[in-house]
Amino acid sequence: MKILIYGAGVIGSIFAAKLSLSGQDITVLARGKRLQEIRDAGIVLRSPETRKEEVVRVKTIESLPPGEKYDYILLAMQRTQVDAVLEHLSQNSTENIVFIVNTAAGYDEWKNAVGTERLLIGFPSAGGERNDGVVSYFIGRGLVRMFQTTTFGEISGERTGRVDDLIEIFNLAGIPSVFCSDMDAWQKTHVSLVTCIANALYGHDCDNRKLAASWSDVEEMVLGIKEGFIVLRKLGIRPTPRKLIFFRLPTCVLTAFFKIIMGTKIAEITMAKHCMVAKTEMIALQGEFDQLIEKSGVKTPHIDLLRSNLAKPTPGEKASHK
Structure with missing residues (x-):
């Protein structure tokens, strides 16, 4: 799958690295210092428990061309950063745009920007911190899933092929993922x-x-x-x-x-x-x-x-x- 990770913070970095290691064709959209870090050293993940590091080289871009089409765009950023990128997403022709963003306000604004038919919703069970280009990370597995598992769904609640494909991709990458029929209630x-x-x-x-x-x-x-x-x-x-x-x-x-x-x-x-x-x-x-x-x-x-x-x-x- 050809996938764009839009945002290279902790979650975007974890997803980009793990999906790339599992064989997906990953591009990361980043800017400024973070873009240069990835271009110079790749995405560096460190396990807080073992201190083991993984270095993953991925393609990078710093803007989203309207004509560049992906199988999925995964938008991974904080709620306060989303408004600034909606226009860029609206101009791109990718058919599956997954908002992996915290919100309790519903999806009307996002539907207006990219269209209901292109919009999917997700949320990660992962986290960590980034220092000097290194992401110390955690992925929700085992007992942690009692609270939260990486979750995806359609705003319609329907279980579609594109959601199942996304869940399969994440599971193959070692990120346990499930379907939810009501992402608005979930969020x-x-x-x-x-x-x-x-x-x-x-x-x-x-x-x-x-x-x-x-x-x-x-x-x-x-x-x-x-x-x-x-x-x-x-x-x-x-x-x-x-x-x-x-x-x-x-x-x-x-x-x-x-x-x-x-x-x-x-x-x-x-x-x-x-x-x-x-x-x-x-x-x-x-x-x-x-x-x-x-x-x-x-x-x-x-x-x-x-x-x-x-x-x-x-x-x-x-x-x-x-």
Whole structure:
């Protein structure tokens, strides 16, 4: 398959490298320093556990020509970066454009830009951080899939051949992937989760182990997530995927469980490190979910308290102000 990865951040780099290693024809669209890093040294992935590095050479471009057609374009970037690239995507003739982007706001804007018939939705179970051109990464496998698996679907909910092909490609690349018939519900659920977790981390300088040491703050995070699910149900949206039904367990049980989870290396790589560099996105996502809260009429005191942590500067913001 001829695939363009549009965006060379952590997720784009992981996907580009793993898909290329599995035999796909991969091109990466990147700009500035990141483009030069990839051209000079390739995509460098490092396992945080083993410290083993993989160096993968891929083709690169810095702009998307209207006439250059791919089997798939995978748009992998933060929510706040998407608007700037919609016009370029609209002018390209590729028939399958996959938005791998966090949002709780629905897809009308994206449908208007590229057309309903070209639009697919996905979301990764992967994460990490990039330093000096090296991506320390994690892919959701095993027990982690209890929370989240890389997921793809059509906005219509139909299971189509192009979705099945995409899932097969990712599975062959070692990125466990599944189908979802309601990606909008899936993403709204994910935003309700990730905003509470991120806001709890912002209350502890994005230090997951400090958060894990506080029963009361982990409990507040769990209560916020439960409130978010109440909001979704009030709007007729079933929290998705169904395996998240375990959030109906007693708060004390979930708090004990998340105290363990938040103290792990996985939480550091996939949650804390991301929150450190993605605060602008988290503010935008919280704003999107706040619109759902307002529409539902549900009182959300725990989410309100967690939201107040967005006003606290991250360690990086503190350093920049010195």
